[in-house]
Amino acid sequence: MVVVSNVIKVKEEKPIEEEPNSRIDIKVASYHGNGNRVGFRIKRNARMGKLMQAYCEALKIDITSIKFILDGKQIKQEHTADQVIFL
Numbered sequence: 551m552v553v554v555s556n557v558i559k560v561k562e563e564k565p566i567e568e569e570p571n572s573r574i575d576i577k578v579a580s581y582h583g584n585g586n587r588v589g590f591r592i593k594r595n596a597r598m599g600k601l602m603q604a605y606c607e608a609l610k611i612d613i614t615s616i617k618f619i620l621d622g623k624q625i626k627q628e629h630t631a632d633q634v635i636f637l
Contacts, residue, residue: 571595574631578605578618592631599627 574594578601579587586609590601598618602625606613618625625634 576601576631580609594632595630597627598625598629598631598634601631602627 571593573591576590576592577587578590588605588608590604592601602613602618605611606616620634
């Protein structure tokens with residue numbers, strides 16, 4: 551688990567299908583504060599910045615004040631969901 555404050559952990563929920571326009575379920579959980587979990591269903595080729603912005607807007611968080619982490623590696627806004635899985 552991530553113990554650094556202001557870090558968001560992203561968890562991929564389902565195995566990846568082969569089709570690039572298929573959708574993937576992603577859960578975003580905060581380990582700072584109240585531990586909110588928010589689920590998203592996005593296309594595999596969608597930029598993660600879109601998900602990050604939606605998460606921050608939903609929880610009224612400044613996107614520059616947090617990091618999104620998967621398996622200890624930071625996710626960048628320009629990454630796609632496909633790229634994140636293989637970081």
